[in-house]
Amino acid sequence: MECEICHQRPASLHVTNYVEGNKEQLHICHQCAVDEGYVEAEQAYxxxxxxxxxxxxxxxxxxxxxxxxxxxxxxxxxxxxxxxxxxxxxxxxxxxxxxxxxxxxxxxxxxxxxxxxxxGKVPHRQHEHLKQKQLIQAYRAQLNQLIEEERFEEAATLRDKIRAIKDRPPGDMKEAD
Structure with a gap:
């Protein structure tokens, strides 16, 4: 492969830059690499x-x-x-x-x-159990907010959802609406 700058010598340095998610490759010889400032003249790797x-x-x-x-x-x-x-x-x-x-x-x-x-990562066998636990925690936070706002009917509905989730096995995670 020849140098992409001088087109005279074989490319000995291959530079890959990622600019805004786009991959740009440049294949240049040692002399052009020195001239362009990619390496110093006597630089050893x-x-x-x-x-x-x-x-x-x-x-x-x-x-x-x-x-x-x-x-x-x-x-x-x-x-x-x-x-x-x-x-x-x-x-x-x-x-x-x-x-x-x-x-x-x-x-x-x-x-x-x-x-x-x-x-983080969740072990595959624990994924459904943790998903269920997180959903219950989210519902409890909503439940506390509803109780503070004295919206008791909505809080009772949410309480029932939490109970239904607790009664289900972890592998059967379909959010109750």
Whole structure:
């Protein structure tokens, strides 16, 4: 495969960028990669660089140099900088999560397909039981609200729904209306 920039040398670097959900691939030779700022002239690759690349928000060496020139944000507790985190992939203390919150949000969105909140997983055999339990909790919250508002007839109907759900086996989860 030839370089997509100079069309003279074989491509030795394959760059994949995801911009607004669109995948863009670029296949370039080492010389064009140096000229465009993707790599430095004598840069050697290590597995550590590949893994820590997940934590770098910037896409090129030029952008990395610009970011280094900016004032580095540091954790107030352990004094770790975001650049230190990007190199090691580990935080120095629990306060680093708060200190680097602005940098972590885009990183987590990229790594976790846009999700930044952990919702957990439910074992398959417990799914129906937990679904039933959550529905009862939601109905109880509504029931308490209805009692506070002195809407007793509606509260009695909801109470009956809760009883009906409790009497059903967990595998038979069809919401009673």
């Amino acid at each position: 290590q597995i550590h660089d590949l893994l820590s690349g997940l934590f770098n928000v910037s896409h090129s060496v030029k952008q990395q140099r610009q970011e280094r020139n900016k004032e580095a944000v540091a954790c107030p507790t352990c004094r770790m900088t975001y650049q230190d985190f990007a190199k090691t992939g580990k935080f120095g203390c629990s306060d680093c999560y708060q200190a680097f919150d602005a940098q972590l949000d885009p990183l987590l969105r990229r790594v976790h397909s846009g999700n930044t909140v952990h919702v």
